[in-house]
Amino acid sequence: MSLSRLLVTVLNRLQPSAETVMLISAIAVGLISGTGVTLFRKLILIAQEFYWHELALAFIAKWHWAIVFIPMIGAVVVSILRFKLDRDEASTSSRELALSYSQVPLKTVAAALSLGAGASLGPEGPSVELGSNIGSLLGQMMQFSSERIRLLIGAGGAAGLAAGFNAPIAGVFFALEVLLRDSYRTNKSSPNSDVSVVVIASVISALVSQISLGERPAFSLPVYEVRSYWELPLYLGLGVLASAVALMFTRAIKQAKKFFAGQWKIAPFMQKLPMPIKLLIGGLCVGIIALTFPEAIGIGYETVESILQDTPFTIPLLAMLLAIKLVLTAISSASGFVGGIFAPSIFLGAVLGSLYGQAISSFLPASIPIAASPAYALVGMAAVLAGTVRAPLTSVLLLFEMTRDYRIVLPLMAAVGLCAWVLDQLDTSKADRMMMQWSDLPADIEVLEKIKIAEVMTLNPASVKYSMPLLQAAQFITSGYHHSALVLDDINHLQGILTTQDIKRLLSNTVVDRPLEEMTVQNICTKEVLYTFADESLAEALKRMATRDLRQMPVVDRHQPKRVIGMVDRLAITTAYNTALTKRAIAARITATKPTVTIATVHSNTVNNVFSNGSGNGSSNNANDKSNDKDNNLNANNVNNLNNALSNSLDSASNNNLNRESDIHSSEAVSS
Template identity: 80%
Template sequence: MSLSRLLVTFLNRLQPSAETVMLVSAIAVGVISGTGVTLFRKLILLAQELYWHDLAVVLSNKWAWAVLFVPMLGALVVSFVRFRLDQAEARASNNTQSVARDVGQLPYSQIPLKTLAAALSLGSGASLGPEGPSVELGSNIGSLLGQMMQFSSERIRLLIGAGGAAGLAAGFNAPIAGVFFALEVLLRDSYRTNKSSPNSDVSVVVIASVISALVSQISLGERPAFSLPVYEVRSYWELPLYLGLGILASVVALLFTRAIKQAKRFFAGEWAIAPFMQKLSMPVKLLIGGFCVGLIALTFPEAIGIGYETVESILQDTPFTIPLLAILLVIKLLLTAISSGSGFVGGIFAPSIFLGAVLGSLYGQAIASILPASIPIAASPAYALVGMAAVLAGTVRAPLTSVLLLFEMTRDYRIVLPLMAAVGLCAWVLDQLDNTKGDRMIMQWSDLPADIEVLEKIKIAEVMTLNPASIKYSMPLLQAAQFITSGYHHSALVFDDINHLQGILTTQDIKRLLSAPAGEPPLEEMTVQNICTREVLCTFADESLAEALKRMATRDLRQMPVVDRNQPKRVIGMVDRLAITTAYNTALTKRAIAARITATKLTVNITNTSANTTNSNNTSVNANANSGNSRHNDNNQYEEKSSNSSLGNGSNGNNEKIIDKDNNLSSSLNNNLNTNSNSNLNKELDIHSSEAISP
């Protein structure tokens, strides 16, 4: 019996409550994640010791420039691990891993290889951070435990978030920031969707984060990540200066994220000037990245690796000239993009913190040299700390996590107000400049996991309602209000006398009017056209859910009318949030069922092939053995052949029955799913011949 079955059997005998099971699971996730992240950090230190203390010393004693080869050697080692990792992912893609990810399960067979690749990448000097792999390690541990316990997809998603929080808490020794990271980033959608027990969900994440941080503190120590000198905000008039730093941080964060994307496009051969990169193998790309890291190690060693030593020096007010800080800012940004694009494994938390510290120190020194000495301002480490949080918030799009993370890493409350001001302004500026805002708003608004592909495959015609509530624009307002509330509608479409769409009337419009002071004309004399919303956002039946949700998210709409593309005033249906959520979950369920059927077929076919091969080998061996015997063994030879033949036929017959039964099951399920899907898709064809909806 497998370990998962033993655990399930044990829990079934104890019959604990669901909350108790999740509590125990959270503790297990915290302990395992904390232990895993601790081992991961020690593995990074071991790799750094091997590369930059043992190997680099030997090479530099002979040739000073030979340090260039240290990152290149690390790149070769990482390429070997990446090759094994790609093989494991290719095998997983042939199974049900892609569908399992949709229902909240992550592939966990590659966890050791990914962790090893990240440790070797960071140890060899790649300009990345350990926090991303730590979060991924914790998330995979949560997923693995949920699968072993045979939890539902919702509980597995919760354990994934708890594991991610535990990974971040152990990596930064910051349990509070880990909790907010899980709720703000990892569980943003599922936490909004699960309204039944939000407190229980938070408690699971909190417990996992605290336990993981405790394990990390026991192993690595309790000191904060950075030690700060004594400083203070000199004047409240200094706050606008921090707001200016927030604007600069938004620019750096935007350039940083775009540089990473462009570097990945370059190494993928998508640049017009470098199509040859597509033909290069992964080891060659990693060697290019390692060569760039080695060049920087010869000239600006402060910029390679995780970079926390440089950040610590900046916060301790170690003298860095303005030109040097400007060079480090540019080099670190480009080197991180090259390291990520070439194939090294790591996160972007640490590089973001590095860029923020350099930017803040540069900004603080610059304004100190510009402003008169009579104006009191804080020292440059204060601006460095604010810059760290602002750039991190702009890069990972998690302002609350950034504020709490920097607070826990430094354990200094004196800078919180400027910190929050700069982070908030940075996040706001990036929201205005980000051209991918629509896709992110879909996921934040729609209460759905971030899987745009599923939404793009479903048409509006499959989920819309054909008979939405509607009223005349000349109807008295009180009568229209009674109609909407009596039918428990959230809104009603407003039509004119020839059934053309004129607007929409919502319960919010009615409540706003009722709560306003009495005016002219009186409420009893008003009609629907006096207060209805004239500018109505509409969608079309042939659009995908993703396209419609982008439009709905701009105004946070609950529902939207579906109109004829050729006649925009002719309404043919209504689509709402509940229908979209139902369609999304149904699509995931269909994919899971199809994957299970495919896996069953593969198992049966493998069993059948193995049985046939065994029978064939047995028959061949018996025939060869009997051919060398004397004639008086003919009867025995005949009996052995007959026995083997009958056994082989019986086995093949049973296997054929199993295959036929499985094929019938697969055909039946696929027919049912296709019938339901076709009936929904045929709505779109029927719409074009239908009459306009009458109010």
């Protein structure tokens, strides 16, 4: 990371503008990511040469079946790296660091050795993670804000995908569609600057990859030919099948992880097995498949290219490859091998498309002109990939960059769009639940949707004047152990926010354009502030906070957004969430102790009699929203850890809620 330190030193001396700093950082992320992905791909080739040429020849010379042990040997090596990774992650979490410098190369080497040993995973996921980690590390070294670090993470992910597929446009859209998603939509200050950071990192990384590995695209694809526009409904049918395969694929991975975690009733012993044994089980499964279906192991791009070149594959063989690859990828991922699901998704899509194309050509009469099976394989690749990673725009552009043929775009968009729509209708685990996981809260978002900001917000947040001397403001924030303070003007209107991270970054900067004694709060505070309203739900506030990794957010008057009426933070949201869950568990327990009363009566009496002094309608009504079975299966840790929060809220909730609305109006009057 000497290049990163050199960059920090140069920027400190030059003192460029914020936009220039991000531009230079994007170039650095692109260069480092492109170089890292290039080395990663070469390391995979070296590992494959060692495992499947040198070792395989030595084993086959004695026993043909001995190649079963090759993935198991790889599993032993990967388990050593995984042990070191797990130990490093435990130590870094105790120091509250996002990532250590040693973890990035360890993860990359572990992924290369996993793929080289034949694990049914892909290199694009690790490439994206490598680029994102590089962006995160660079942001930490530069002591950027959380928002800028997240932007560099997105730029690094785009760079990793661009270098992995030699597709810079798809890399940009992947970052905006998946990695940055809501944060790009909510950043109103400089969206064009943010996009330029991602674009530059993606282009630089793809350029480095092309110089090192050549300009050849990921696949050599045949020329696509449009036979008839009446063929479009057939591609829509492929989109529906692709959604089913993508859904089965993602659920198979989840079930395999539950199996290896010992959560299956038939295999609770798996929970007690150490990680090396689980990896050996996964390696054994890969080795057995290597004996019978070698096309299904490893990355699988050779098989995909053969399908795209119209190499003869029978329908039964394609059906078996589809099922085997799906199960083997789930086992490889859940057992502990390191890799991504991009390549397996592309493999499954190519096999499904070829199978579908051959099937319809055998059923339809010869007089109806349809495209050859490679065309359907190509569309199937994009459709299954879109359904698996939930990135339809990225999938369309990725395949378009590979073919560089505009005629494939219409069937491609039709199949991908229908696949994404079907999955949105079928799968309930969508972006809201993923956002909840970003916020370190369980994914029961319905609880937070019923609680309003007014019930948990602080009415008198810490604040400083925008003209206050900076050192005086720093003393005020640190003396009160505040993480941040709102910046107000002379008429108490919101002008920005000042955080301890802003102060720390300024103090660590050895070269400043003016003495600290002469600086005021308005010189370094963040002027673009996300805010919420008192009548919004906690779920909406938490999702907005997660876009920039905020710890707290001001609450403003809906009619006058510059007028602050309170502050909401993650601790208050977490407390309200766990209190609501605890209430629901107690309601279920009381219900269970009154078997002679009907279910409806128990719920009604429990809510009215026990929680008549509860904190708000949203929390108290939760007992009516869920079934008794789900309530009784509530995680006991939530109840045990938050009994104190429940008792405190029950003691003070009655008085607080009676006066909440009057407090809000009083605060607005004072602010005005």
